[in-house]
Amino acid sequence: MLDRSRVLLFGALLTAVSLVPADRCGADMVLTIDGKWTPLAADAAVPGPDELPTDEALAASDEFIVDATYETVKSNKNFSRPAGQVLNILASDSLKGSFKKALNDASSGFFAEAAEQLMSAAEGLKAFGKQSALKGRIDCYVQGGLVPQALAACDDLMSNFPKSFYFCDVQILRAKVAATKNAAESVDEVTKILAAVTTAPGMNNRDIFRAEWTRIFLTLELPRKFEAAEKAYRDLVTKIDKTDAVQGETMRQRAQVGVGNCLVATKKETEARGFFEKATESRNPDVLAGAYLGLGNVALSEAKALRDAGSKPEAKDKLTEAVAHYLRVTVKYKSEVEDSSPVLDALVNQARVFVALFEMSGNKDCETADRAARAFRELVEMPSIGSARNGFIREFRTFDEKKKAACSPPPPPPPADKPK
Helix, strand or coil: CCCHHHHHHHCCCCECCCCCCCCCCCCEEEEECCCCEECCCCCCCCCCCCCCCCHHHHHCCCCCCEEEECCEEEECCCCEEEHHHEEEEEEHHHHCHHHHHHHHHHHCCCHHHHHHHHHHHHHCCCHHHHHHHHHHHHHHHHHCCCHHHHHHHHHHHHHHCCCECCHHHHHHHHHHHHCCCCHHHHHHHHHHHHHHHHCCCCCCHHHHHHHHHHHHHHHHHCCCCHHHHHHHHHHHHHHHHHHCCCCCHHHHHHHHHHHHHHHHHCCCHHHHHHHHHHHCCCCCHHHHHHHHHHHHHHHHHHHHHHHHCCCHHHHHHHHHHHHHHHHHHHHHCCCCCCECHHHHHHHHHHHHHHHHHHHHCCCCCHHHHHHHHHHHHHHHHCHHHHHHHHHHHHHHHHHHHHHHHHHCCCCCCCCCCCCC
């Protein structure tokens, strides 16, 4: 099973974002915690629970001008909500001019070019349209793996909007980058960066909980301090239950997944399973990705124990169960999550489980070998894998030689001699 502390070293620390108007891009339409979009014309189609308003509905909201900070989201039309009760904000400015062109460039993978376009767009915008473009610029640099530029773009956003709606997102990105430094130095720096969220006057509860979850993950779980991390996650669940269960629902679920991860790491798989199974009731893709990754890891640990005990058929069944869970993460949730590290973990384990199943077949199940190869290829093509790519390429090549030896068709026989 992948050592989860390696994920940060790969570059998977960076948030996986999709720079299209559908993904938290801006202002002029607001999704609140009750699942309702504002404003929405009476004759407009009502988006489903996991859907977004049409471009036409967004364009029609042009007169609904939003101002958003980490405290409050309000408009010029008597709309006002605590920021922690706002799930999403869309910008009508994202449908226009250089902003729209930038999003199109980003969706085609031209991240540096899109970032320049967004900076140009921001210079001509006001209010939340400007804030949205500056945040999109950060996301472009992240997607392109341009970390120094992303950090500089964070500074630009915060200098223009010191109480930005994306204040917590910026600090989490900074903390993840800091976590890649020397371990002795990074803990204090990560803690200090995230304290800027938890101590900010008027900060909403949702982002306070997000910052605390991130601190536990980066400074305790990833460095393999599992007992301390488990306690901290449980304490966070208790804090959320006592202070704001509504704004803290998602982070409560993610903390429960964190407890499960720590239990797996300390060989308490039976207890961990219950935490992961409960989390599968969530609608949040990051929670679900973590839950199914956890269930896959439980099955993988059980398979190892069965194999060590000589129960090969039962071990094979458990490996098959593990693969099913990993595929939920790598197929269903890959494009939906904000944090890509569970997808990377699942891809690594998925590839290795397929390899194990191939070997258990006596190197005869070539269909499983093909599935292992596809998982390796998908893994090394992920932008967030960073410097670990070369190690996985070497692992893939070693396996591929074994696969070719077992599964390549035999060479054709030499041509028969023509009769004289």
